[in-house]
Amino acid sequence: MVVDYPQVPVEVRAPVVRPRRLRSTPALRSMVAETGLEARRLVLPLFVREGLSEPVEIASMPGVVQHSRASLLAAAAEAAELGLGGVMLFGVPEHKDAAGSGALDPDGVLNLAITDVVGEVGDALTVMSDLCLDEFTDHGHCGLLTADGRVDNDRTLAAYGEMARAHAAAGVDMVGPSGMMDGQVAVVREALDTAEFTDVSILAYSAKYASAFFGPFREAVASSLEGDRRTYQQDPANAVEGVREALLDVEQGADLVMVKPAMGYLDVVRRVRDAVSVPVAAYNVSGEYAMVEAAARQGWIEREPAILETLLSIRRAGADVVLTYWAAEAARLLQRG
Template sequence: MSGFPAVRPRRLRVNPAVRRLVGETRLHPAELVLPVFVREGLSEPHPISSMPGVYQHTRESLRKAAAEAAGLGLGGIMLFGVPAGKDAVGSGATDPQGILNQAVADVRAEVGDDLVVMADLCLDEFTDHGHCGVLTPDGRVDNDATLVRYADMGVALAEAGVHMVGPSGMMDGQVAVVRQALDGKGFQDVSVLAYSAKYASAFYGPFREAVDSSLEGDRRTYQQDPANGEEGLREIEQDLAEGADIVMVKPAMSYLDVVARAVDRFGVPVAAYQISGEYAMIEAAAANGWIDRERAIHESLLSIRRAGASIILTYWATEVATSLRSH
């Protein structure tokens, strides 16, 4: 009958099989990285109240989580240490017997090269003031003094067996100094996943609980202004020039435009971190019956992949990988 449309896009949405056939974006376990917290002195895993289903691990439960992640074919595991004691310069970050370095060694012993073992390279979990670097006498973060600590921390993590370090403190020159320190000690094969465009976001709140943060004040003098997209691209460009192997945008949800622009401009692997606040919002809304939890999780991850990120750090990595394997 004339007048009816010849072109009907709905034909390709008619049933699940057709939708699956023409789907443009897919998730795969190898693209997912599981962030985990390991806390010194725990006898059993400790639940994080603001992140239902996420725990501070013991060293033993961490090994089990890593083994599960490797068995599911995840791309990697990102380790965060929660020490029993802190000081002004974050000494625990470079102590070979510190919790993070021990955790790296534990996980490498458990999974070998079957899973990319990553570690957060920053001082905030280890400082009594909670900032990502060393402070000046008047309380400002001293960029260059902090770089010295980052270089030492990178080497300590490499000596513990890490595959990839993640400089996340947003200090100027952090990638260059870490790369130089690693190369100078013979760790040319240790990769750098740079937290290049890390924004001073309001969505980090639950993470503060996860790492028992001691933060005083805020981090707006070194993390990026949420208003600025082009600045994030300049940061990425600088990190690549300094030797970054992979760059990251953090958070993911509110910065998908930065992810997409980075992918289009630089042609390198771009990671995105689906952070604690993103996780907590979906879990809270689902717990109240306001949204379909499984669909919301899947949709949120698809949006990050659709923006172009080839690596996603997400606290749902194990759950989603299990779901993907069962379908």
Template sequence: MSARFPVVRPRRLRRTPALRRLVAETRVRPEDLILPMFVKEGIGEPNPVSSMPGVVQHTRDSLRAAAKEAAEAGVGGLMLFGIPEFKDERGSAADDPGGIVQQALRDLTTDLGDDIVLMADLCLDEYTSHGHCGLLTPTGEVDNDATLERYAAIAVAQAAAGVQVVGPSGMMDGQVGAIRAALDRAGYTDVAILAYAVKYASAFYGPFREAAEGAPRFGDRTGYQQDPANVRESLREVELDIAEGADMVMVKPGLAYLDVVAKVAEQVRVPVSAYQVSGEYAMVEAAAERGWVDRERAILETLTAFRRAGAGQILTYWATEAARMLR
């Protein structure tokens, strides 16, 4: 180095977009993205979700069209959430062969084949009249072990309808083991499990509860979802789910928990996913609408953050749009 000027100039590799692309350490590909989609029974046209601009509750027909668009854009997977017309204490529609998710899975299997990975959320909150993720005891507590039997039945119903990956999200102890055993007994040994292994009791789920119509009618979910203050607990949950047969694991939410994504990615040898949840989506959309952030840059920057932290797959409501931008 001379007396006046530096010899080492890192800025040399930042001079042009082409140079920056050439030396980029982290890349997001369209096939890394998974699109969460809501399909509702008993509606005649797509129903916009007010707190999530651009997101709708789909009819079966509009779901098929949007799924085709996602596949053509290069999106890697779809995660389906169903909203039945009728709900009861047991969430009976969740494993009904004629239930909305099972119908949608059969539609998409016919339309798309192996062009995209078909996934389905496996839980009860969208299907129960009380809005909790499991069956209730007479005193109103979620009955963990009785709920496992329901999850096992739902997994088999989804597999029979053509699902390739089930996503148990209820945070019941032993859910992965119960689901794996049920799938194997029914002959669906090739159906994979994406375990919501790390799912925090978060304030960022609010818009989702409008979209999925699954808010609890009483109480909250802190009794089974994790405390945002804890990390070691999350790593233990991941270990347990993998030991029970999880093929992939997920951290949810994402942006506020990138440290957890990184720790999980360092610890495990299975694919790690992160869910860019509804509240994170809504914050960027609201800020962009007011001109406070550059919307497209914010979308791509947040997706890059997930990949940089170690997530191999990203569930995001921007999946189709982002895939087009990335291509």
């Protein structure tokens, strides 16, 4: 159908302000970009499973594996070569118990992995460790349980302090207390300092929400979770509470604070960034990763631009550091320009 527009003289006044001028070439767009995505801002989470001789793919997280000790070293070496900021290590033990005693064992899978990776990459990467009991307990909760099945906050704190010392003795650069126990940062800081590990820093999982987007992670760590974690992880309805938690952690000695998940909580990332004077991290979690990968496999989105846009959005919201399973791939994409 052909539309005949009315022949009415219209005087079009050329706009003086043309924002599109700054979008006209790739070089110009790059020069005026407000937010950057750099490899040094990315941290790669890595899973190491006890007893493996070869890496095993995680079905719900295509492209992500449970590593053997040998393949873990190869992944860490690649991360260092790519210029990533760090790696976050998670251990998956063969045997679990109610106390999560494998977390404290110097010969346990996570403590050995820390020593292995530090020996492999030295100071080229920040080696971080997940400081939590959930991978090591047969009930799958982040702490010790009372007789009636509730998580005992204060008894758990004592275990966290010992776990922090074990990780520090193994050579870790930074511990990440992720269990959302009240007072955990203060206890971990005191435990490290009294054992003369004063240079080991703390990345506090400050605003960690009881999210539906953690599902694939539970496959990754072979979780034994019974029930849910809503009594200690945050309610997704609350943003102000996330800021309060971050401020408490800074007061207790956290060197960085984190919001987890990232994509559904970008408003919380921004609020926390505006409230604290320490670096802010955000964790681009397993469910967020899996959604993009699944949509890309169906051909519904263009995968590589979606990855970079996702990570850029987290940085734009205010995160100084992003933990993401795409860290190594994103670094390679950035190298390619």
